[in-house]
Amino acid sequence: MKNSLRIPLLTTSLFTSLLLALPGHAAEREWLPYRKLVDVIKLDKFDALPQAERDKVILYAKLVPVNKAISPLDAGLVVVDGASRTPLPLDAGGRARMALNPQWMAHDAQIWTSLPKGEKMRMGFDLGAVLPETTQWRYASVMGAIPQTNAAIGKVAGALSLFVPTMKSVIFKFDKPAQLTIKASGGDKRYASDAKNHVRLKLDEEMLKENPLVEVSMRPLEAEIDE
Known part of the structure; x- marks a missing residue:
């Protein structure tokens, strides 16, 4: 969607107006629980739909720095689950294709960032159609x-x-x-x-x-x- 859809959690093209402060230091640091991202974009509820009701649809998390001088490509997001680290790369539009990870939910995995201290991100979701x-x-x-x-x-x-x-x-x-x-x-x-x-x-x-x-x-x- 070209804007980000608006419900109290979204903005046109399905994009929330929620601003999340990025805590921390100059180096990589903890930002957000994976569970929080799942909750905001309703990934668990989407995943719970029967496959036949969502097999043509792609769900993206959309995470865009408020500071337009910072590209989403530079957000440096990593999901940390104990000793395991999994990059969460964003495209130029700030999107990451999402699939629910039950292990990250069970282990209370955290999303870390390397964005500068005090920077904020808008968080929401976009939807795409599956292409042959x-x-x-x-x-x-x-x-x-x-x-x-x-x-x-x-x-x-x-x-x-x-x-x-x-x-x-x-x-x-x-x-x-x-x-x-x-x-x-x-x-x-x-x-x-x-x-x-x-x-x-x-x-x-x-x-x-x-x-x-x-x-x-x-x-x-x-x-x-x-x-």
């Missing part, structure tokens, strides 16, 4: 992530889901100009990427039922679920 490894797929295999997402938000967020916008689109992101074609029964529907090399596809319920073949000129880098 090929350049062809059936419409519902990817666009079906939208109804899955909306249903999952309702179950995971509960009453707070009233504050969350309904997801309606998938944004396919390419690393250079690309084309996407839907081989519909009524004729091909062709979409060219915009100036950002993105193709935004709004969910079409009739197309979801027809489930035609979708072809892309190259495999997208990712597929973001958006309003």
Whole structure:
């Protein structure tokens, strides 16, 4: 999602306005319990959904320094579980793909950071659609992530889901100009990427039922679920 979704825990594109102070010293130091991150992004509740209700959806933690001079790539996050250390690398957008780790929960693992003293981070989550490894797929295999997402938000967020916008689109992101074609029964529907090399596809319920073949000129880098 391009902004970060807003419930009292989120901001548009599913991104919380919660600011977490980073304690400490100049060197690496303890920042946040892993359990706290799980709670904020509702990872445990998402993981508890039946696989068939979330298999098209990717859940990301989104951790972005408030100080725009600091790149998320420089956050230096590590999950420390006793003597075990596991890096939690972020992409340029501050995202890390998440899967629940029961051992870290049971051991009360901690997330450490190497960010400078006093710096803060916004913490939230983003959602993406699972992409096939090929350049062809059936419409519902990817666009079906939208109804899955909306249903999952309702179950995971509960009453707070009233504050969350309904997801309606998938944004396919390419690393250079690309084309996407839907081989519909009524004729091909062709979409060219915009100036950002993105193709935004709004969910079409009739197309979801027809489930035609979708072809892309190259495999997208990712597929973001958006309003």
